[in-house]
Amino acid sequence: MLFLAPTHKLLFTFVFLKEKMSKVRNKKIRKLEYCRWTSEDMDHAINAYKQNQCGFNECCRRYNIPKPTSRRQLCSLNKKANENV
Helix, strand or coil, rough: CCCCCHCCCCCCCCHHHHHHHHHHCCCCCCCCCCCCCCCHHHHHHHHHHHHCCCCHHHHHHHHCCCCHHHHHCCCCCCHHHHCCC
């Protein structure tokens, strides 16, 4: 068994953490992607929900639509979309 003095132990820990942090910094950070759904996806999701083919959460997952967005569309609270109606 290798015995390390307290100073060597701290030095080893510091070097280990420094290497680990450099690996974390070098990883590419994925940017968030917004608006990955289309209007057809929204129409299909709303129709499926209204016809009781699936529940609200399942519709959101199946068609990759955020829950607040689909809730806003279902309640007709979208001001921009409802201006032309």
